[in-house]
Amino acid sequence: MIDKPINNRAWFFVLPVLAFVLFSSLIPVMTVVNYSVQDTLGENNFFWNGDSWFRDLLNPHTTIGARFNDALFRTLAFSFVALAIEVPLGIAIALCVPRRGWSVGISLVVIALPMLIPWNVVGTIWQIFTREDIGLFGAALTGLGLHYNVTQDAVSAWVTIVVIDVWHWTPLVILLSYAGLRAIPDAYYQAARIDGASRWAVFANIELPKLQKVLVIAVLLRFMQTFMIYTEPFVVTGGGPGSATTFLSIDLDKIALGQVDLGNAAAMSIVYYLITLTVCWVFFTIMTQLDRRRDA
Amino acid sequence: MARITLDHIAHSYSGKPRSEDDYQLKPLQHVWEQGSAYALLGPSGCGKTTLLNIISGLVIPSEGRLLFDDTDVTRLPTEERNIAQVFQFPVIYDTMTVAENLAFPLKNRRMPKMVIDRRVAEIAEMLDLTRDLNRRARGLTADAKQKISLGRGLVRADVSAVLFDEPLTVIDPALKWELRSKLKAVHRALDLLMIYVTHDQTEALTFADKVVVMNDGRAVQIGTPAELFERPEHTFVGYFIGSPGMNLLPAKVNGARAYVEGHGFDLGAAYPGLIEQSRVQIGVRPEFVSLTAAEGVPVQVRRIADLGRRRLAYVDLAGHPMVATVPAGIGSLGDRVNVKIDPAQTHVYLADIRVQGVAA
Numbered sequence: 001m002i003d004k005p006i007n008n009r010a011w012f013f014v015l016p017v018l019a020f021v022l023f024s025s026l027i028p029v030m031t032v033v034n035y036s037v038q039d040t041l042g043e044n045n046f047f048w049n050g051d052s053w054f055r056d057l058l059n060p061h062t063t064i065g066a067r068f069n070d071a072l073f074r075t076l077a078f079s080f081v082a083l084a085i086e087v088p089l090g091i092a093i094a095l096c097v098p099r100r101g102w103s104v105g106i107s108l109v110v111i112a113l114p115m116l117i118p119w120n121v122v123g124t125i126w127q128i129f130t131r132e133d134i135g136l137f138g139a140a141l142t143g144l145g146l147h148y149n150v151t152q153d154a155v156s157a158w159v160t161i162v163v164i165d166v167w168h169w170t171p172l173v174i175l176l177s178y179a180g181l182r183a184i185p186d187a188y189y190q191a192a193r194i195d196g197a198s199r200w201a202v203f204a205n206i207e208l209p210k211l212q213k214v215l216v217i218a219v220l221l222r223f224m225q226t227f228m229i230y231t232e233p234f235v236v237t238g239g240g241p242g243s244a245t246t247f248l249s250i251d252l253d254k255i256a257l258g259q260v261d262l263g264n265a266a267a268m269s270i271v272y273y274l275i276t277l278t279v280c281w282v283f284f285t286i287m288t289q290l291d292r293r294r295d296a
Numbered sequence: 297m298a299r300i301t302l303d304h305i306a307h308s309y310s311g312k313p314r315s316e317d318d319y320q321l322k323p324l325q326h327v328w329e330q331g332s333a334y335a336l337l338g339p340s341g342c343g344k345t346t347l348l349n350i351i352s353g354l355v356i357p358s359e360g361r362l363l364f365d366d367t368d369v370t371r372l373p374t375e376e377r378n379i380a381q382v383f384q385f386p387v388i389y390d391t392m393t394v395a396e397n398l399a400f401p402l403k404n405r406r407m408p409k410m411v412i413d414r415r416v417a418e419i420a421e422m423l424d425l426t427r428d429l430n431r432r433a434r435g436l437t438a439d440a441k442q443k444i445s446l447g448r449g450l451v452r453a454d455v456s457a458v459l460f461d462e463p464l465t466v467i468d469p470a471l472k473w474e475l476r477s478k479l480k481a482v483h484r485a486l487d488l489l490m491i492y493v494t495h496d497q498t499e500a501l502t503f504a505d506k507v508v509v510m511n512d513g514r515a516v517q518i519g520t521p522a523e524l525f526e527r528p529e530h531t532f533v534g535y536f537i538g539s540p541g542m543n544l545l546p547a548k549v550n551g552a553r554a555y556v557e558g559h560g561f562d563l564g565a566a567y568p569g570l571i572e573q574s575r576v577q578i579g580v581r582p583e584f585v586s587l588t589a590a591e592g593v594p595v596q597v598r599r600i601a602d603l604g605r606r607r608l609a610y611v612d613l614a615g616h617p618m619v620a621t622v623p624a625g626i627g628s629l630g631d632r633v634n635v636k637i638d639p640a641q642t643h644v645y646l647a648d649i650r651v652q653g654v655a656a
Contacts, residue, residue, distance in 0.1 A: 190354050191387040193374040195448060196404035205400075209390040 035266035053267035064255075064264050070243065071251040072275075078247060079226040082165045086222055087215065089166070090173025095207070097178050108178070111171045123235025126164050130236065150237055154244035157237045161245055164232045169225065173218045180214035181207060216287045220280055227276055248272055298364045298456035300328040300351060300489065305360035307346055313358070321346045322513045323360065328457070328491065333483050335504035336493045339536070343513040344493045348459050351491065352379045364456050381459040382449040385466060386441035388433040395420070395429040398447045405452075419447045422482060438466045443475070450482060457489040464499065476503060497537050509533045525581075526641070531648045534579045540608070543585060543618040547578045549644055552653075554578050557614035559593045564639040565653025570646065577645045582608060582619040584641035587626060592634030595620070611635065 039049040059065040097107050117125070130150050132138040141148040148156045184206065192202045230249040233239055239246035239254070246254075252272065256265035307321040316322060321343040328334060336344040349355040350362065353374035362370045369377055380401070389397050395416055402412045420426045423443045428436065433444055442463065449458050460479075464472050480503060483490050494500050500507050501521040508518045509532070516530040517523075528534035534542030548555045552566040556578070563578070570576055587609055595611040600622065607622035613635070620635050644651045 185385070187383045187385060187387050190374075190381070191383060191445070191448075193354070194352065194379065194381045195401040196375045197400070198404065201404065205389040205391055 032266045032269050035262045036270055039263050049263065053263045054271070057264065057267045057271060064268075067251065068248075068268060068271075071246055071248045074245070075227055075229070075247040075249075078161070078229060079223055081162055082169075082226045083219060083222055085162070085166050086170045086173050087219060090170050090218070091177045091211065091215075093170070094174045094177035094181055095203070097174070099182065108175070111174050113171075114168050115171050117168075119231035120235060122164065122168055123231050126160065126232070127236045130160050152241055154241055157241060157245050160236060161229070161232055164236065165226060165229065168232075169222060173222065176214045176218045177211055180211040184210050212287075212291070216284065220284060223283070224276060224280060227279075298489065299330050300457060301361075301363040302326045302328075302351075303361040303363060305347075305350060305357045305362060307343075307350060307355065307357045307359070320513050321350070321357070324515050326508070326515065326518065328489055330489050331487050332505045333480070333490045333503060334492065335500035335507045336491065336510060337495070337497060337500040337507050337536075338510035339495055342510040344510050345461055347510070348381070348461055348491065348493050351457065352381045352459055353377045354381075378452075378454065378456045379459060380449040380452055380455045380457070382445050382461065382463045384462045386438060386445045388436075388441050388444050390434045392433060393430055394425055394433050394436070394444055397433050397444050398425075398429075398451050401448055401452055415451055415453065419451045422450070422485075423447050423478065439468055439471055442466055446475070446479070450486070453486070455488065457491060460490065460492040462494055463492075464494075472499075479503065497539070501537075509536060511536070527650070528579065528643070529650045531577060531579060531645050534581070534643075538581055538583075540582055540619050542579045542581050544577045544579045544645070545613065545616050545618065547576055547644075549573075549576050549578070554642070554644070556593075556616065559614060561593055561637050562639045563642055563644065563653065565655060567644050567651055567653050570644065570651065573646055575647045577648075578642055579645055580637055580642045582621055584638035585618065585620040585635050586623050587611075587620055587633050588623075588636045589626070590634065590636070592636045595633060595635050597631055597633060609633075 036053055037049055037051070038046040039053075040046045056062045056064050057068055060069045093111070097111070098104050114122075129135045130138040130148075132142040132149055138148060138150070147153060150157050150160050188206050188210075189202065192206060197205070228249055229247055230253070233245040233247060233250055234253070237245045239250040243251075248268075249272075252265060252268055255261045255268065302324050304323050304325055305321070306319055306323040308319045310318055313319050324347070336347060338344050346355060350357045353369070353372060356371060360370070361368055364377070389400060392400065398416045398419055399412045402415060407415075416429075417426070420429055423446060425440070425443055425447060428440065433441065436444075446460075446463060449460070464475060467475060476499060479490075479492075492500070492503050494503075501524075504521070506518060506520055507524055508515050509524065509530075510516065511530075511532045517528065517533045519527075519529075524533055524537050528537065528542060531542075531544055534544065545556045549563070549567050549570040551568060552563050553560055554563055593613060595613045595618070598610045598612055598617070601608045601610065609620045609622050611618055611620055611633075618635075644653065
């Protein structure tokens with residue numbers, strides 16, 4: 001064993017970061033925690049309310065509980081659909097991106113373009129793009145005789161939000177997968193050719209296993225982002241028609257800022273946050289454990 | 297099972313070669329005989345892996361033809377060539393067990409399951425992998441992984457050739473000996489054409505029936521280990537093979553006598569017509585130069601290296617460094633001694649190429 005010098009003064013290097021995290025995250029979060037256990041009758045007078053906001057929220061028979069359940073289900077469904085399209089599509093496109101030559105740079109820039117556009121601009125672009133009177137996409141579909149109307153038809157609204165997300169964020173999966181594919185040494189492909197492996201066998205036995213680690217990251221990032229989706233439905237559909245695209249973040253926004261119902265909104269924020277954290281943690285733990293168990 | 301012919305094969309990675317320097321592999325004419333074990337020996341970057349990849353089809357040569365028996369396969373893709381190749385670093389299929397890894401090349405060729413099972417068991421037995429057959433290949437050590445790679449190379453019984461690209465680089469020295477002798481045994485048992493790329497002369501000389509020594513994209517000599525040792529056709533072979541390599545001294549040669557900076561000694565044969573030449577060297581291995589108390593060429597001793605089994609003297613012959621053997625029985629040495637050079641084992645090189653002498 002090497003004797004490591006112990007010097008407590010090293011803590012001074014960490015302190016500024018702790019202070020920064022305190023002000024950037026912990027203190028703002030504590031105000032939310034604060035609201036979630038208090039109630040007010042106006043005039044800025046707050047009093048202790050215990051866990052009753054949480055009990056209401058988690059009871060599907062209350063109005064707020066039912067509303068939360070619906071939004072949660074919608075959000076989970078959206079995450080699932082978006083991931084189910086983006087991950088396979090991202091891998092498939094990454095496999096087609098050239099590995100060498102002048103076309104590499106161009107391909108990657110073109111692929112990355114959607115990610116560089118700010119969220120609300122994306123929303124505005126698609127809001128106009130999907131209008132059935134002047135939008136290219138909307139007008140084209142209407143011209144084909146399809147019933148397409150984002151503001152009136154729930155299916156249209158859903159499809160539109162999913163298409164926006166796929167367009168905006170599949171590039172992330174492509175870039176991550178591409179990086180993973182590039183990291184595979186040539187010898188693997190050469191050995192596969194010598195062994196007479198089919199294209200599918202190369203994918204299933206070399207590429208996919210080697211991509212596993214980046215895919216875990218891609219799925220985590222995409223889950224978190226789709227689970228928190230806000231700008232696209234806010235700008236394009238406004239959560240409608242009805243409440244068809246009212247995802248958790250949109251609903252939270254309505255309760256907190258629209259109705260200024262701080263207790264319910266705070267409790268919902270915390271539960272929302274804990275769900276995201278739990279899903280990510282469970283997913284990550286299972287994937288890494290599986291990995292380890294396979295080696296044994 | 298086949299004979300492989302290289303018909304003026306040459307390769308340049310840059311596409312359009314303008315001079316001979318642009319070739320990573322200079323034009324080469326050679327026939328690899330069925331059932332023999334060859335080694336491609338040379339320093340890094342000498343073109344040996346390129347040559348190997350041309351045979352397996354991973355690289356298409358820019359010039360020349362490649363024949364398997366009498367079929368031209370120059371442009372045939374790897375998977376249609378019936379070649380097995382083992383790479384420098386272990387390549388294993390992560391998701392599969394050891395047995396599945398070994399069976400993979402056979403499964404891809406749609407062999408019946410019974411044949412696959414028997415063949416996998418045989419190869420696993422040969423390489424000591426039987427105990428690990430049902431383990432996942434990923435968790436194994438680098439040694440074991442490389443054994444799996446070797447196994448995948450050997451598992452197909454009908455291949456035209458098995459190519460090895462420095463396969464023992466990652467293996468532990470102790471295991472290296474064992475694996476090398478295993479490969480040799482496998483070669484004898486399977487009667488395959490094997491081509492083995494290495495920069496390690498011990499590996500090449502122990503494995504191969506014939507060694508191709510390469511330097512700078514050129515095959516400088518093809519011969520048995522004994523030929524390479526006793527009669528290097530090129531100064532590079534003399535210097536590269538043997539440890540330490542051959543002594544090469546600039547000399548004037550007049551008939552059957554050589555002069556190094558005025559010190560004369562006898563050669564085993566006569567070399568007429570070299571007296572006017574300036575790029576003449578004589579080459580003699582340290583094994584055939586010995587220190588002596590008697591008459592000889594005077595040298596100055598720089599240092600003595602005791603290798604246990606033998607002692608070598610690093611000496612200076614009129615400003616030219618050379619290595620000599622210290623015969624057993626010679627104790628303490630002065631600074632100034634003489635060396636005796638065995639005339640029969642002394643070769644003459646003109647512009648790096650060996651000159652054949654005529655009987656004196």
